[in-house]
Amino acid sequence: MDRSLSSRFLVARFLLLPIGMVCLFGSQLTRQSTAPAGPFTDVRASSGITYRQRNGAIGGKELIETFTSGCGLVDYDNDGLLDIYMVNGAATPSLRKEGPEYSNRLYRNLGNFKFVDVTQVAHAEGRGYGMGVAVGDYDNDGFPDLYITSFGQNQLLHNRGDGTFEDVTEKAGVGGGGWSTSAAFFDYDRDGYLDLFVARYVVYELGKHPRCGDQKRSLFSYCLPDLFQPMTDLLFHNNHDGTFTDVSHTAGIDRARGRGLGVTVGDYDGDGWQDIFVANDRGRNFLFHNKGDGTFEEVGLPAGIAYSMDGVARAGMGTDFGDYDQDGWLDILVNDFETEGTALFHNLKGQFFTDVGGEVGLRDASYPYVVFGGKFVDYDNDGFLDIFAVSGHTQDDITAYKPDITYPEPKLLFRNVGGRFRRVEDGPGGVLGRLKVSRGAAFGDLDNDGSVDVVVNDTNDFPEILRNMAGGKNKSLLIKLVGTNSNRDGIGTRLEVHYGNHVQILEAKSAASYFAANDLRVHVGLGTSPQVDVLVLHWPSGRAQTVRNLAAGYLHVISEDRGVISSTKLTVKPTDASNVP
Numbered sequence: 001m002d003r004s005l006s007s008r009f010l011v012a013r014f015l016l017l018p019i020g021m022v023c024l025f026g027s028q029l030t031r032q033s034t035a036p037a038g039p040f041t042d043v044r045a046s047s048g049i050t051y052r053q054r055n056g057a058i059g060g061k062e063l064i065e066t067f068t069s070g071c072g073l074v075d076y077d078n079d080g081l082l083d084i085y086m087v088n089g090a091a092t093p094s095l096r097k098e099g100p101e102y103s104n105r106l107y108r109n110l111g112n113f114k115f116v117d118v119t120q121v122a123h124a125e126g127r128g129y130g131m132g133v134a135v136g137d138y139d140n141d142g143f144p145d146l147y148i149t150s151f152g153q154n155q156l157l158h159n160r161g162d163g164t165f166e167d168v169t170e171k172a173g174v175g176g177g178g179w180s181t182s183a184a185f186f187d188y189d190r191d192g193y194l195d196l197f198v199a200r201y202v203v204y205e206l207g208k209h210p211r212c213g214d215q216k217r218s219l220f221s222y223c224l225p226d227l228f229q230p231m232t233d234l235l236f237h238n239n240h241d242g243t244f245t246d247v248s249h250t251a252g253i254d255r256a257r258g259r260g261l262g263v264t265v266g267d268y269d270g271d272g273w274q275d276i277f278v279a280n281d282r283g284r285n286f287l288f289h290n291k292g293d294g295t296f297e298e299v300g301l302p303a304g305i306a307y308s309m310d311g312v313a314r315a316g317m318g319t320d321f322g323d324y325d326q327d328g329w330l331d332i333l334v335n336d337f338e339t340e341g342t343a344l345f346h347n348l349k350g351q352f353f354t355d356v357g358g359e360v361g362l363r364d365a366s367y368p369y370v371v372f373g374g375k376f377v378d379y380d381n382d383g384f385l386d387i388f389a390v391s392g393h394t395q396d397d398i399t400a401y402k403p404d405i406t407y408p409e410p411k412l413l414f415r416n417v418g419g420r421f422r423r424v425e426d427g428p429g430g431v432l433g434r435l436k437v438s439r440g441a442a443f444g445d446l447d448n449d450g451s452v453d454v455v456v457n458d459t460n461d462f463p464e465i466l467r468n469m470a471g472g473k474n475k476s477l478l479i480k481l482v483g484t485n486s487n488r489d490g491i492g493t494r495l496e497v498h499y500g501n502h503v504q505i506l507e508a509k510s511a512a513s514y515f516a517a518n519d520l521r522v523h524v525g526l527g528t529s530p531q532v533d534v535l536v537l538h539w540p541s542g543r544a545q546t547v548r549n550l551a552a553g554y555l556h557v558i559s560e561d562r563g564v565i566s567s568t569k570l571t572v573k574p575t576d577a578s579n580v581p
Contacts, residue, residue, distance in 0.1 A: 038426025039379060039413065039470035040454065042434075044462055048115045049084070051105040052462050056092040056129070057396075061213075061222050062206055064151045064179070065089070066394045067261070070132035070373070070440030070515025071457045074144050076122070077163055080555075080568070081109035082444045082519060084455055086463060087130040087148060093206045095129045095152060104130055104148065113447060113467060123165050128152045132440065132515025136185025136194045139242055140488040144520070147196060149180035154198065158242075174236050174244050179204055182263035184511030186274050187487045188251075189294055190540045193238040194487050197253075197511075199260030199278050202228035214401070221395055225281055230257040233278060233286075235296075247294075256298045258283045264512045266321030266330045267494060269350030272542070274492045277305070279316030279334050304353040305332060305345045314340045318441070318514035322376030323347075323505045324385045325419045330507070335371035335389050335514070338405070342366040342389070342412075361421045362387070362414060369409050370394055373441030373514035377452050381474035381525035383502055384416040390438035390456050408435035411456075431466060438464075443512075444519025450476040450553060450570045452523055457515075475529060475552035478570065479522040481508055484560040485541035489520050496536040499529040526552050 055065040069087040076083050084107040091098040104126035107115035119125055129151040135144050143159035153175040157165035169175050179201040185194040202225055209228075213221035232254040236244035248254040262279035269275070273290035280286060284306035288296040300306035308314050315337035321330040329347035336343060341363030345353035357363040366389070374389025391409040398405050411432045414421035426432045437459040446453040451471025456464040481490025490508050497504040504524065510517045524532065532550040539545065539560050547564060550556050557566045 038430035038432055039424060039468065040431050040466040041469055042431045042464050043113045043467045044465040047113050047465050048117075049107055049463065049465060050117070051086045051088075051107075052101070053086070053088055053457055053459055054101055055089040055459055056102070057460075058092055060092065060207065061209075061220055062092055063202075063204060063209065063222055063225065063228070064129060065092070066222050066396070067181070067201075068129070068131055068439065068459075068515075069457050070182075071442045071455050071463065072133040072135050072146070072517030073442045073444040073446075073455065073519050074135045074146065074517065076106070076144060076159060077108065078143065081111060081448065082446050083107060083109045084115060085124070085133055085146060085517075086457060087126070087133050087440070087515065090129040092129075095206070097125065097127060109446065111447070113465065118163070122163060123167075124157060127155060131180060132182050133517050134183035134185050134196070135510050135517035135520065136491065137488045138185065138194045138196070138238060140193065142488060144489070147174070147183050147185070149176075149183050149198060149515070151179050151204075153177060154180050154183075168242065172243050173246070176200075176234055178231055180234075181261050182511065182515055184263050184265050184276070185491060186265045186509070186511070187492055187540050188235070188274055188290055189237070190273070190492075190542070191238075191240075192483070192485055192487055192541065193240050194489070194491060195238045196236040196244060197263065197265070197276055198234040198236070199263045200231035200233055201225075201259050201261065201281070202230055204228055217400075219397060219400055221397055225259050230259045230280075230283060232257050233260055250295070252295045252297060253288065256286055258286055260286075261317045262319035262334070262514050264319045264321050264332075265492075265509055266507050267492070268321065268330050268332070268347060270329070271350075272538070274540075277319060277321065277332055279319040280313075281315045281317070283313050285316055285334065304355075308340070308343070309355050314343065317372045318374040318389060320375035320512040321507065321509070322385045324376060324416060326384070326502070326504060328503070328505050330505070333374070333376060333387060335366075335374050338368055338370050338393070340367075342371060342387075360419065361423075365414070365421075365423045366412055368405070369412065371412065372439045373456070373516055374412070375441075375443055375512045375518070377443050378476075378523065378525035379413065379452060379468060379470055380415065381451060381471045381476040381527070383474075383504065383525045383527040383529075386416045387414040387421060388412070388441070388443070388454060390436070390441045392437035392439065392459065406435060408437045410435055411438070431464065436461065436464070440515040441513050442516040442518050445478060445521070445523060448478070448555065448570050450478065452519075471525075475526040477524050477526065477532065477550060477552050478555040479524065479535075480520075480555060480557045481522070481537075482557060482559045482565070483539065483541075485543065486539045486560055490539065490560070491520070492540040494538040495522060496538075497524055497532055498534040498536075499526055499532050502527075502529075521555070
């Protein structure tokens with residue numbers, strides 16, 4: 001497909017793409033392979049999870065309705081099993097959780113993909129119109145806390161360590177305001193305490209938007225975000241006493257305005273300081289370079305990640321940092337709107353990025369879809385980062401404008417084969433080809449078997465709890481970091497993983513995907529290797545630590561000052577490799 005077509009029709013992002021163009025791709029919406037089984041299976045129905053997302057839509061076509069909601073994975077009770085936090089909308093126009101159907105939900109993991117709703121006893125219902133969630137131990141007490149973004153005031157839930165949370169938003173000073181989207185806990189100044197970055201979208205008031213759509217046909221549709229002013233993002237510095245200070249201005253964050261949706265954090269230039277990438281909607285992307293003196297410089301344009309290769313602003317949503325080609329430098333994944341295709345910005349030694357999405361097979365395969373949550377994930381444990389993403393259109397009446405496009409859309413799984421990506425599809429009835437209106441996607445090992453599972457929040461629907469059936473083909477291990485001079489979670493630690501002839505560069509983080517919080521433990525796929533020969537950890541404190549001979553099939557807990565303090569065998573299950581793509 002001529003890439004110039006993408007530029008020509010970007011202005012028609014929501015409504016105006018010619019039907020003829022869509023017909024060229026219509027077969028991709030339903031095309032499936034004859035594979036007898038899929039790499040993931042949805043176990044939600046038997047899991048005990050009864051939550052159903054509600055966006056509160058009552059016909060007013062409020063823009064907030066089409067972007068919510070996210071989800072997060074958090075071991076809130078420190079029992080070694082990842083629990084699930086689902087963010088929910090609220091009633092409109094009140095923006096209140098007027099009944100239990102609008103509550104956020106916390107599900108405690110009982111093991112073997114069984115969960116129990118502990119929302120009320122844990123005081124984790126949330127408030128207002130929720131968007132996303134971030135996870136991090138901001139006070140270094142050993143228990144992970146929750147930060148929930150919203151349309152309106154955000155909420156910080158402090159984990160008391162007794163199975164309950166306390167709302168400390170006002171005391172901590174992190175309420176924010178406006179329309180917040182994704183958030184990230186990270187230690188930008190390396191003082192041993194997690195700070196907080198919050199992306200924001202547009203200036204918006206309920207009931208104040210124009211009537212958008214095709215007036216001649218009496219079609220009332222969601223408006224383009226271009227009609228609303230972009231916002232500045234927020235940066236809160238941790239004061240070490242349970243409070244934060246808004247340093248957005250002094251740190252240089254508020255010098256740029258964008259329609260921020262996805263956020264990820266990583267040290268893209270290898271200077272030891274964590275940088276911030278923001279995927280903006282219909283505007284240039286931001287790359288906030290950490291100067292190491294408490295300030296940031298927005299370098300998206302000179303770094304080559306602000307626009308598409310033809311100089312057009314795309315609609316960025318889910319995003320992630322990851323070294324997909326194992327050259328030692330973190331690359332950037334950005335999920336985009338239909339006719340744009342997924343972008344993969346290849347890192348040229350920390351100096352510049354170039355979009356290779358087309359060259360590696362991502363752009364054409366994702367071209368017809370509106371792709372939201374997604375990240376780099378080694379789903380088959382072969383030692384190379386693959387990509388999993390979820391999609392769903394933003395216009396609930398899109399078929400009225402484009403009959404060959406549906407509101408619900410499939411999931412996209414791309415296997416990394418030598419630095420190129422091949423789309424993996426499952427057979428009839430498989431979860432990848434099943435059409436849903438998906439938004440947030442969180443990634444982590446829910447059953448501690450060494451394979452990464454996925455939780456997906458679907459609009460006005462039950463979530464999907466996707467159990468990984470493919471990881472057992474290869475070996476893997478998990479690493480849980482315990483910081484002492486660094487932050488307790490070890491967020492921002494860079495890991496050099498050496499085994500056989502391979503070297504993987506990984507970073508400990510939670511923020512990636514879309515409105516999501518992911519497993520804080522570091523997952524390492526090893527292929528057929530029985531162990532990690534040498535692991536070098538570069539902690540945020542500046543300490544370099546070397547650990548040797550870490551066996552596959554274990555969760556290894558590594559302390560910054562004590563080294564390996566425990567190794568627990570994972571519940572690895574055999575997999576019929578011939579039956580899983």
